[in-house]
Amino acid sequence: MSDDIRGMTAELAADPDSLVFLDLGEALRRRNQLDAAYKVARTGANRYPELARAHDLCARILCDRGDRDRAFESWVSALELDPTLVSAHKGLGFLYFQAGDLASADKHLAYAGQADPDDMGTAAALERVHALQQAPQPVAAPRPRVVPGPVSESAEPAPVSAAGELPFSFDESRPSPVRDAVFAGLDGGTDGLLLVDSAGLRLGGGLRNPEGMDVADAVAAMLAGVSKEAERTARLLDLGDWRGLAVECGDGNLFLSAPTESTLLLTVRGLDIPMGRVARFAERASMAARTWLERSQ
Amino acid sequence: MSAAAELLDRLSTVRGIRGSALVSADDGLTVAESLMAGVDGRAVAALAASLVNRLRRATECAGRREPVFLQLHAAGGTVLAAPCGPELVLVAIAGPDTNVGLARLEMLDVAGRLT
Numbered sequence: 001m002s003d004d005i006r007g008m009t010a011e012l013a014a015d016p017d018s019l020v021f022l023d024l025g026e027a028l029r030r031r032n033q034l035d036a037a038y039k040v041a042r043t044g045a046n047r048y049p050e051l052a053r054a055h056d057l058c059a060r061i062l063c064d065r066g067d068r069d070r071a072f073e074s075w076v077s078a079l080e081l082d083p084t085l086v087s088a089h090k091g092l093g094f095l096y097f098q099a100g101d102l103a104s105a106d107k108h109l110a111y112a113g114q115a116d117p118d119d120m121g122t123a124a125a126l127e128r129v130h131a132l133q134q135a136p137q138p139v140a141a142p143r144p145r146v147v148p149g150p151v152s153e154s155a156e157p158a159p160v161s162a163a164g165e166l167p168f169s170f171d172e173s174r175p176s177p178v179r180d181a182v183f184a185g186l187d188g189g190t191d192g193l194l195l196v197d198s199a200g201l202r203l204g205g206g207l208r209n210p211e212g213m214d215v216a217d218a219v220a221a222m223l224a225g226v227s228k229e230a231e232r233t234a235r236l237l238d239l240g241d242w243r244g245l246a247v248e249c250g251d252g253n254l255f256l257s258a259p260t261e262s263t264l265l266l267t268v269r270g271l272d273i274p275m276g277r278v279a280r281f282a283e284r285a286s287m288a289a290r291t292w293l294e295r296s297q
Numbered sequence: 298m299s300a301a302a303e304l305l306d307r308l309s310t311v312r313g314i315r316g317s318a319l320v321s322a323d324d325g326l327t328v329a330e331s332l333m334a335g336v337d338g339r340a341v342a343a344l345a346a347s348l349v350n351r352l353r354r355a356t357e358c359a360g361r362r363e364p365v366f367l368q369l370h371a372a373g374g375t376v377l378a379a380p381c382g383p384e385l386v387l388v389a390i391a392g393p394d395t396n397v398g399l400a401r402l403e404m405l406d407v408a409g410r411l412t
Binding site for chain 2: 207209210211213215218219222223225226229230232233234236237238239240241242243244245246247248249250251252254268
């Protein structure tokens with residue numbers, strides 16, 4: 001067992017409500033410990049039935065186990081909860097491709113490709129689907145058991161003409177540009193602005209550490225606790241509702257605000273931007289976040 | 298009067314500051330305090346220490362250096378905190394009409410002397 005997995009297992013044991021199950025399940029899946037991965041993912045999905053990423057994780061593990069019917073159901077559940085979840089679109093695109101339903105595969109892969117145009121794997125998969133759609137159709141072969149669900153719009157699935165793997169994986173380490181659109185037009189829309197929900201899950205924006213590593217999800221998970229602590233401190237000291245939390249670090253200025261009751265916004269800037277300006281910028285970003293949240297409801 | 302108490306009293310002269318305390322970061326217990334009547338010193342100590350510890354973990358997770366100053370702005374006032382090394386936190390409670398910029402400078406100076 002790697003140190004990472006051991007650490008995450010201990011963290012989950014200490015706090016069964018922790019969202020670390022998402023990382024732990026994925027780490028176990030990558031190590032091909034699929035039974036253990038599924039147990040972690042299923043328990044997490046049962047605890048957070050409204051969390052699309054939990055169903056998405058279950059689906060990826062089920063797909064690896066060859067249980068494509070249940071993987072299909074889990075990805076459909078994920079998309080019902082979050083229609084913008086790119087990895088679920090990729091997963092369904094893959095399953096539809098395997099089932100020979102090229103039209104539905106095209107639809108989901110096209111969405112994933114549009115959401116993340118830099119993902120070469122999805123682009124290549126889509127290209128392959130298009131090539132097959134244009135090629136003369138061979139005699140129909142037996143279809144896999146995957147049954148097109150409610151998201152399918154093709155009346156007559158195409159026969160499986162090129163069974164095999166599409167050239168992409170389900171790794172979702174890349175941020176989704178759909179989510180990054182929250183702060184479109186604001187400086188730092190994809191780095192240095194991070195919108196998270198009350199459960200510590202990223203809704204939009206991004207954050208990298210000074211070395212350039214993506215730390216958005218890890219910081220998002222931490223912020224829920226900070227927000228609760230800030231709220232508790234203000235309330236118990238009879239200061240009323242908290243409105244903002246400014247943090248000066250040795251190498252940057254951070255500002256935490258709450259665009260809505262159930263969301264948090266972290267703004268991070270270098271020391272060259274004074275805290276007063278960071279706070280004003282955070283106000284603008286909060287307004288953008290509120291607008292985006294209203295539109296997406 | 299101890300040196301810490303003297304420095305806390307100095308902080309209390311800033312207009313709008315309702316009190317200040319020097320708090321153990323580990324357990325949130327008060328080391329020294331200078332608070333106006335009605336301000337619960339134990340609550341201030343425990344809550345501020347807990348908040349600073351949370352923020353330390355969050356900034357570490359973001360790959361940033363330790364917090365040197367923080368300000369929790371609320372409808373009815375502000376909590377100001379400045380870590381003094383790894384073990385102590387200087388905390389002040391301020392009303393809504395406080396000159397936070399001045400309070401910040403005083404606190405950073407006091408924190409520097411206490412570190």
